[in-house]
Amino acid sequence: xxxxxxxxxxxxxxxxxxxWQLALVSLTVVxxxxxxxxxxxxxxxxxxADIGEYYLVRNLSIHELVAHEFIDAFVKKGSCYALTxxxxxxxxxxxxxxxxxxxxxxxxxxxxxxxxxxxxxxxxSGKKAMRYIITIDLTDAGFHPESKKHNRVLWALKEKKPxxxxxxxxxxxxxxxxxxxxxxxxxxxxxxxxxxxxxxxxRDLQCPVLQSNDLxxxxxxxxxxxxxxxxLGAVLNQVSLDNNSSSFLSTYCCPEPNTVVxxxxxxxxxxxxIPEKIIQLLEQLCCYFGxxxxxxxxxxxxxxxxxxxxxxxxxxxxxxxxxxxxxNFVIFRNLDYWLQMAVGAHDDCPP
Amino acid sequence: xxxxxxPPPAAFERRVLRSAARHHYLRVRLExxxxxxxxxxxxxxxxxxxxxxxxxGEVGAALPVDVLTYEEKTLSAILRVISSGLVKxxxxxxxxxxxxxxxxxxxVLQTSPFLLALxxxxxxxxxx
Numbered sequence: 001x002x003x004x005x006x007x008x009x010x011x012x013x014x015x016x017x018x019x020w021q022l023a024l025v026s027l028t029v030v031x032x033x034x035x036x037x038x039x040x041x042x043x044x045x046x047x048x049a050d051i052g053e054y055y056l057v058r059n060l061s062i063h064e065l066v067a068h069e070f071i072d073a074f075v076k077k078g079s080c081y082a083l084t085x086x087x088x089x090x091x092x093x094x095x096x097x098x099x100x101x102x103x104x105x106x107x108x109x110x111x112x113x114x115x116x117x118x119x120x121x122x123x124x125s126g127k128k129a130m131r132y133i134i135t136i137d138l139t140d141a142g143f144h145p146e147s148k149k150h151n152r153v154l155w156a157l158k159e160k161k162p163x164x165x166x167x168x169x170x171x172x173x174x175x176x177x178x179x180x181x182x183x184x185x186x187x188x189x190x191x192x193x194x195x196x197x198x199x200x201x202x203r204d205l206q207c208p209v210l211q212s213n214d215l216x217x218x219x220x221x222x223x224x225x226x227x228x229x230x231x232l233g234a235v236l237n238q239v240s241l242d243n244n245s246s247s248f249l250s251t252y253c254c255p256e257p258n259t260v261v262x263x264x265x266x267x268x269x270x271x272x273x274i275p276e277k278i279i280q281l282l283e284q285l286c287c288y289f290g291x292x293x294x295x296x297x298x299x300x301x302x303x304x305x306x307x308x309x310x311x312x313x314x315x316x317x318x319x320x321x322x323x324x325x326x327x328n329f330v331i332f333r334n335l336d337y338w339l340q341m342a343v344g345a346h347d348d349c350p351p
Numbered sequence: 352x353x354x355x356x357x358p359p360p361a362a363f364e365r366r367v368l369r370s371a372a373r374h375h376y377l378r379v380r381l382e383x384x385x386x387x388x389x390x391x392x393x394x395x396x397x398x399x400x401x402x403x404x405x406x407x408g409e410v411g412a413a414l415p416v417d418v419l420t421y422e423e424k425t426l427s428a429i430l431r432v433i434s435s436g437l438v439k440x441x442x443x444x445x446x447x448x449x450x451x452x453x454x455x456x457x458x459v460l461q462t463s464p465f466l467l468a469l470x471x472x473x474x475x476x477x478x479x
Contacts, residue, residue, distance in 0.1 A: 028471055028473040028476060029470070029471030029473075031470070031471075056478055085478070088474070191478075193478060213362070215364060215366060225366075226368075226371075229465065229466075229467060230374075230465075230466050230467075232467055233376075233465060233466025233467035233468070233469065233470060234419070234466055236467065236470035237419070237420060237429055237466060237469055237470050238420060239419040239420050239429065239466075240419075240420075248393060248396060249392055249393065249396050249417070249418045249421075250417040250418055250419050250431075251415070251417055252417055252419055252431065270471075270476070301467060301470075303468070303470075303471035303473070304473075305473040306472070306473045306474055307473060307474065321462050321463075322461065322462055322463040322468060323473075324463050324465060324468035326465070326467060326468055326471070328467065342465050342467070342468065344463075349367060
């Protein structure tokens with residue numbers, strides 16, 4: 001289990017490039033916490049309202065994602081995301097489509113042998129490989145409709161071993177005209193869903209004091225990154241922050257030094273959310289400090305899917321005991337930031 | 352004429368911590384298939400301690416476990432234990448079979464060295 005933190009002075013242009021490199025492929029829960037804020041600014045409200053829809057398609061055969069009509073309509077014209085719904089990465093076959101056009105299949109040994117496509121053993125399956133990863137690059141020049149590669153893949157997925165899943169789909173359209181996912185999959189059972197959004201205002205919240213250039217904290221002056229990470233988990237899980245060291249139930253308390261803020265705004269968005277929308281949200285959260293504010297910092301937390309076959313960029317992701325892959329931004333009033341990335345045991349170190 | 356101050360050069364620091372979490376967190380749910388009165392928070396904590404005592408003796412019972420949250424309605428809780436005690440706690444909860452002479456079982460729903468990871472569980476994402 002590993003995580004890293006970096007404070008950085010940033011300018012808007014260079015920050016966006018770095019963010020793309022860091023983005024998890026697809027996201028399930030996004031939360032942000034703004035101390036000393038009771039009402040959300042209108043700009044943030046509209047960014048949240050604009051978070052977009054995602055789609056759930058039941059019983060979709062995977063060969064339909066390899067069809068050239070789909071690739072030309074969606075994969076090549078914007079960023080298309082797909083992930084199998086309700087499949088467990090440590091037990092079932094799983095598939096994901098990345099925005100760079102790669103289709104990742106994580107399959108068990110029997111399915112791999114029956115499919116007959118080239119893949120590699122999973123890094124986390126032990127001495128005897130019981131899980132294999134197949135990567136198909138849909139935007140590869142050699143993957144055109146008449147090529148041997150394409151025909152082989154189509155034959156394997158359509159005739160040799162047809163695989164069907166419920167898929168979560170999302171598409172970030174770069175303004176191109178054409179069909180939508182809803183109309184393309186109208187023959188399948190497709191449902192458009194909106195992410196679930198909840199707002200709450202926390203009163204009299206103890207918040208740790210932080211110094212942006214002090215990652216390890218200084219006694220009596222500021223808290224460390226680990227203490228903040230645990231505190232944020234406590235707030236989002238509604239843990240009581242006020243216990244005695246002699247209390248029977250719990251001895252957890254807010255790290256010192258801390259201040260009590262009268263009110264704090266917490267928003268949670270749950271669903272299949274794409275990184276492009278997170279960037280927009282992050283930009284608006286940074287603009288929050290464009291006007292003088294009482295808060296010294298705010299946080300944005302993003303969780304990835306525990307059962308996704310990939311976590312950061314294309315590194316393989318396994319579940320082990322928790323499947324956690326998440327990151328947390330702490331943005332300071334002076335526009336420094338901390339980025340904390342956490343992964344489980346069956347994961348690579350994030351970039 | 353005052354000169355405009357140059358912005359300070361960008362500083363970057365990266366720290367990587369491996370297996371450094373001091374505590375592990377478990378989200379658990381107690382199942383009481385035979386129904387009956389639900390334990391309150393203190394009784395729940397006592398149950399956890401007695402599970403540890405049953406399997407690991409007095410030394411096990413002295414393991415510091417915090418019940419960070421407890422919901423009586425759903426009998427679910429978040430527990431915190433030091434990392435070296437995770438196996439002891441998890442095994443004790445798994446092998447606990449009775450509460451006040453009623454059958455019971457602990458289900459460990461989620462576990463992580465990060466408390467923040469327990470606030471989002473994609474395996475529980477239910478879509479209509």
